[in-house]
Amino acid sequence: MTPPHWPAAVVxxxxxxxxxxxxxxxxxxxxxxxxWIEGAHAAGLREIEVxxxxxxxxxxxxxxxxxxxxxAKTLPGLVVSVLVPxxxxxxxAMDSGADGMLLPLxxxxxxxxxxxRKTPDExxxxxxxxxxxxxxxxxxxxxxxxxxxxxGCTLQGRVDPxxxxxxxxxxxxxxxxxxxxxxxxxxxDPRQVMALFGRARAMAGDRLACGHFHDTRGLGLANLMAALxxxxxxxxxxxxxxxxxxxAPGASxxxxxxxxxxxxxxxxxxxxxxxxRLIALRARLALWLEGECLHGSIARAGLPKxxxxxxxxxxxxx
Amino acid sequence: MTPPHWPAAVVxxxxxxxxxxxxxxxxxxxxxxxxWIEGAHAAGLREIEVxxxxxxxxxxxxxxxxxxxxxAKTLPGLVVSVLVPxxxxxxxAMDSGADGMLLPLxxxxxxxxxxxRKTPDExxxxxxxxxxxxxxxxxxxxxxxxxxxxxGCTLQGRVDPxxxxxxxxxxxxxxxxxxxxxxxxxxxDPRQVMALFGRARAMAGDRLACGHFHDTRGLGLANLMAALxxxxxxxxxxxxxxxxxxxAPGASxxxxxxxxxxxxxxxxxxxxxxxxRLIALRARLALWLEGECLHGSIARAGLPKxxxxxxxxxxxxx
Numbered sequence: 001m002t003p004p005h006w007p008a009a010v011v012x013x014x015x016x017x018x019x020x021x022x023x024x025x026x027x028x029x030x031x032x033x034x035x036w037i038e039g040a041h042a043a044g045l046r047e048i049e050v051x052x053x054x055x056x057x058x059x060x061x062x063x064x065x066x067x068x069x070x071x072a073k074t075l076p077g078l079v080v081s082v083l084v085p086x087x088x089x090x091x092x093a094m095d096s097g098a099d100g101m102l103l104p105l106x107x108x109x110x111x112x113x114x115x116x117r118k119t120p121d122e123x124x125x126x127x128x129x130x131x132x133x134x135x136x137x138x139x140x141x142x143x144x145x146x147x148x149x150x151x152g153c154t155l156q157g158r159v160d161p162x163x164x165x166x167x168x169x170x171x172x173x174x175x176x177x178x179x180x181x182x183x184x185x186x187x188x189d190p191r192q193v194m195a196l197f198g199r200a201r202a203m204a205g206d207r208l209a210c211g212h213f214h215d216t217r218g219l220g221l222a223n224l225m226a227a228l229x230x231x232x233x234x235x236x237x238x239x240x241x242x243x244x245x246x247x248a249p250g251a252s253x254x255x256x257x258x259x260x261x262x263x264x265x266x267x268x269x270x271x272x273x274x275x276x277r278l279i280a281l282r283a284r285l286a287l288w289l290e291g292e293c294l295h296g297s298i299a300r301a302g303l304p305k306x307x308x309x310x311x312x313x314x315x316x317x318x
Numbered sequence: 319m320t321p322p323h324w325p326a327a328v329v330x331x332x333x334x335x336x337x338x339x340x341x342x343x344x345x346x347x348x349x350x351x352x353x354w355i356e357g358a359h360a361a362g363l364r365e366i367e368v369x370x371x372x373x374x375x376x377x378x379x380x381x382x383x384x385x386x387x388x389x390a391k392t393l394p395g396l397v398v399s400v401l402v403p404x405x406x407x408x409x410x411a412m413d414s415g416a417d418g419m420l421l422p423l424x425x426x427x428x429x430x431x432x433x434x435r436k437t438p439d440e441x442x443x444x445x446x447x448x449x450x451x452x453x454x455x456x457x458x459x460x461x462x463x464x465x466x467x468x469x470g471c472t473l474q475g476r477v478d479p480x481x482x483x484x485x486x487x488x489x490x491x492x493x494x495x496x497x498x499x500x501x502x503x504x505x506x507d508p509r510q511v512m513a514l515f516g517r518a519r520a521m522a523g524d525r526l527a528c529g530h531f532h533d534t535r536g537l538g539l540a541n542l543m544a545a546l547x548x549x550x551x552x553x554x555x556x557x558x559x560x561x562x563x564x565x566a567p568g569a570s571x572x573x574x575x576x577x578x579x580x581x582x583x584x585x586x587x588x589x590x591x592x593x594x595r596l597i598a599l600r601a602r603l604a605l606w607l608e609g610e611c612l613h614g615s616i617a618r619a620g621l622p623k624x625x626x627x628x629x630x631x632x633x634x635x636x
Contacts (some may be wrong), residue, residue, distance in 0.1 A: 003512060004547075157624045187622045189584030190543055194321060217622070218577045218615030219584070221540045225508055229322075259536045266507030266537070297536030304505045304535070306475045 004229045009270040011234040012260055013047035013210070014040050016285075017068070018083055019254055020242030021061050022052065024292060030064040032288050037072050039284065040239070043277035045257075047079040048072060049102065049236075053089035069096040081144070085116055090130040093141065100142035102180075103127055105171065107164045108153035111184070115148075120167055128174050144178040145171045146212060151196065152187025161196055168200055178209040180236075183223060186216025190226035197230040212236040213255050214243075215295065220255035221263055235260060240282050241295030256296030258282055265307070275303060322547045327588040329552040330578055331365035331528070332358050334603075335386070336401050337572055338560025339379050340370065342610060348382040350606050355390050357602065358557070361595035363575075365397040366390060367420065367554075371407035387414040399462070403434055408448040411459065418460035420498075421445055423489065425482045426471035429502070433466075438485055446492050462496040463489045464530060469514065470505025479514055486518055496527040498554075501541060504534025508544035515548035530554040531573050532561075533613065538573035539581055553578060558600050559613030574614030576600055583625070593621060 017036060021028055028036075033050070040048055050072050051065030065082055072080040081100035084090045093101040105123050106112035112120050127145060134141060149156075150164045168179055181200060183193075193211075201208050211227035211234070213220045224235055237260045243253030261273040279299050286294055335354060339346055346354075351368070358366055368390050369383030383400055390398040399418035402408045411419040423441050424430035430438050445463060452459060467474075468482045486497055499518060501511075511529075519526045529545035529552070531538045542553060555578045561571030579591040597617050604612055 003516065006509060152622060152624055154623065185622075186619065187624060189581065191324060191585040198321065215615070216619045217580065218539060218574075218619075219581055221536060222543045222581065225540045225543055256536075262535065263507065263537060263540065267509040297533065301504065301534045301536075304470060304503075305472065306470055306505060 006228070006267060006269060007233045009233070009272075010228070010264055011047055012045065012257060012264075012271055012273065013049060013081070013234065013236050014045050014239060014257055015049040015212075015236045015254060016238035016240070016242045016257065018049045018052050018062065019236070020238040020240075022059050023243045023253060024061060024289070026289075026292075027061045028288060030067055033064065033068055034071050036239070036281070036285065037068065038075070039277070039281040041075045041078055043281055044271070044273040045278075046077055046272060047081065049081045049083060050098075052083040052085070053092040053096075054083075054085050066092065066096045069098045073097055081142075084130070086126055087129045087133060090133060094134065094137055094139045098141060100144055103130060103143065103145045103176070104148050105145050105167055106148045106153075107159050107167055108149035108156040110156035111149045111153045114155060120163075124167070124170050124174070127171060127176065131174050131176065142178065143176045144180060144210065145176050146180045146182050146210065148182045148184040150181040151183040151192055152185060154185045154187075161199065164196065165199060165203060168203060172204055172207060176207075178207055179204055180208070180210025180212055180234075182210075182212035182236075183214055184212075186214035186220070188213065188223050189219060190222050193223045193226040194230050197227050197232055201231055208232070209234045210236060214253055215241060215255045216253070221259065224255060224260065224263070237261075239278075240285055240299075242285075242289075242292070253295070256298075259296045259298050262298040262303070268308075275307070275309070279303075324546070324585060324587060325551045327551070327590075328546070328582055329365055330363065330575060330582075330589055330591065331367060331399070331552065331554050332363050332557060332575055333367040333530075333554045333572060334556035334558070334560045334575065336367045336370050336380065337554070338556040338558075340377050341561045341571060342379060342607070344607075344610075345379045346606060348385055351382065351386055352389050354557070354599070354603065355386065356393070357595070357599040359393045359396050361599055362589070362591040363596075364395055364590060365399065367399045367401060368416075370401035370403070371410040371414075372401075372403050384410065384414045387416045391415055399460075402448070404444055405447045405451060408451060412452065412455055412457045416459060418462055421448060421461065421463050421494070422466050423463050423485055424466045424471075425477050425485055426467035426474040428474035429467045429471045432473060438481075442485070442488050442492070445489060445494065449492050449494065460496065461494045462498060462528065463494050464498045464500050464528065466500045466502040468499040469501040469510055470503060472503045472505075479517065482514065483517060483521060486521060490522055490525060494525075496525055497522055498526070498528025498530055498552075500530035500554075501532055502530075504532035504538070506531065506541050507537060508540050511541045511544040512548050515545050515550055519549055526550070527552045528554060532571055533559060533573045534571070539577065542573060542578065542581070557596075558603055558617075560603075560607075560610070571613070574616075577614045577616050580616040580621070586626075593625070593627070597621075
């Protein structure tokens with residue numbers, strides 16, 4: 001066998017405040033979200049998706065996104081991103097002062113219609129308008145397109161990789177800064193991940209800069225490892241694996257931030273994360289969200305006695 | 319990146335009847351164990367570790383092992399193995415008609431003393447006696463040594479890979495048929511697995527024929543993928559992830575058979591397993607063991623609608 005080349009460091013972006021909280025019926029108070037952002041930053045996370053600029057009547061849980069951006073921007077070195085579904089959301093994101101915005105583009109036509117009431121090509125046109133709006137405003141906000149249902153769809157079933165790559169090429173041509181591939185519904189397998197990320201990287205190079213995996217069927221970390229192997233070094237994750245419960249009772253949502261951080265630490269791949277602080281933060285989240293289903297293994301089992309705590313400058317200064 | 323070479327098929331050995339049931343305070347009645355073996359065989363599993371020839375006073379849960387071997391040997395094509403801790407156990411295994419016996423050898427001195435009250439070198443001497451006994455009897459039983467705590471130990475902490483390889487070389491020289499490497503306590507990480515399996519394979523060749531992983535810290539399938547990548551094609555697993563609860567409440571034990579089978583099926587790697595039958599068997603196990611903690615994701619989340627059911631001869635004939 002050829003041993004893989006592992007990177008020296010990876011970036012984990014916390015998306016629980018958006019992908020996690022949007023899946024809950026309850027609304028976490030703004031003060032708690034601020035504690036979460038503060039705690040995540042103190043634990044060494046340096047990228048957080050704090051919310052979404054969708055109409056508050058659709059997702060009242062995320063109605064305080066502008067306030068969260070404003071707070072998060074006060075934390076040193078933190079890259080603050082938000083999800084935006086359309087041009088209006090993009091304009092709010094640019095007004096908010098966020099560093100980056102994530103534009104979802106479903107590779108599944110069925111999912112795209114259900115989620116955004118637009119076909120993928122109509123979403124492409126909206127993305128073009130967003131890129132133009134950024135230019136017209138002279139905004140420096142970073143635009144990332146997240147290709148959702150890129151590895152399968154609960155509505156449509158199989159998603160053709162050729163369609164994923166067609167959409168990928170199209171958004172790259174529109175001039176977005178980054179693209180990511182998302183297994184939105186937990187259908188992916190490692191072989192498929194390696195193949196798709198490999199082809200996407202050949203097309204996008206380092207502009208392919210996010211793997212987003214759900215652990216619905218237990219393959220979340222195996223899929224992440226496959227993406228890591230293919231050269232990906234930036235991953236979304238959600239504290240406590242929050243998200244994904246409502247439509248699949250008992251099933252996990254996003255891969256858990258603390259499990260990804262532990263996996264990376266165990267392989268001596270730097271993330272800047274202080275595991276003890278992150279696990280303590282998860283315990284607080286569990287109290288705030290009493291009754292919700294949190295996931296992940298390392299918080300229950302505890303760190304191994306052989307665990308090596310890196311003395312990173314970030315965790316020392318936090 | 320270099321895409322890995324995935325094998326066309328892997329073997330999953332069910333070890334829940336031994337590694338799972340020995341961790342429970344209760345004893346599953348023999349009739350239920352027979353249903354389990356029968357159901358596992360009907361679901362396409364072709365290797366089952368049905369029990370252990372340890373003194374019944376130490377593990378009363380496994381006192382019916384000889385009866386289980388006798389039953390399991392009536393099932394066509396089933397490879398029946400048992401764990402044996404010492405020469406006396408090995409003689410009972412040979413008397414039983416089992417196809418193979420697994421001899422555990424802890425790479426951690428502390429674990430070896432706690433588990434078998436012998437140092438690793440004293441266990442080596444016992445293994446030599448077992449090999450000689452087999453020869454003296456003219457028995458055709460297959461001898462496999464499972465190097466436990468090969469990737470870390472809760473008692474001792476770090477386990478030196480040089481010591482693992484020293485013990486591996488010693489048992490190969492004694493003439494055992496197969497060796498396996500076990501992450502008995504769920505301390506391993508994929509990088510470590512790839513390195514150790516790579517070195518062990520260079521020494522043992524195809525006689526390295528088992529990866530045994532626990533999912534205690536969520537890395538079970540990621541570690542299995544690392545071993546698969548390194549060339550391993552035979553894995554232990556336990557239905558419902560049974561095992562490992564008593565000493566780590568809420569934490570998983572062995573990797574779940576159904577999750578490993580799903581992972582392999584998702585990658586189009588043949589196992590001969592019928593997922594629907596296996597998941598149905600797990601549901602029966604959950605009833606038999608009401609109140610015990612079962613693990614695994616695929617049984618809760620369900621198969622994806624895109625899941626491809628291979629029309630294997632074995633599953634059609636079962």
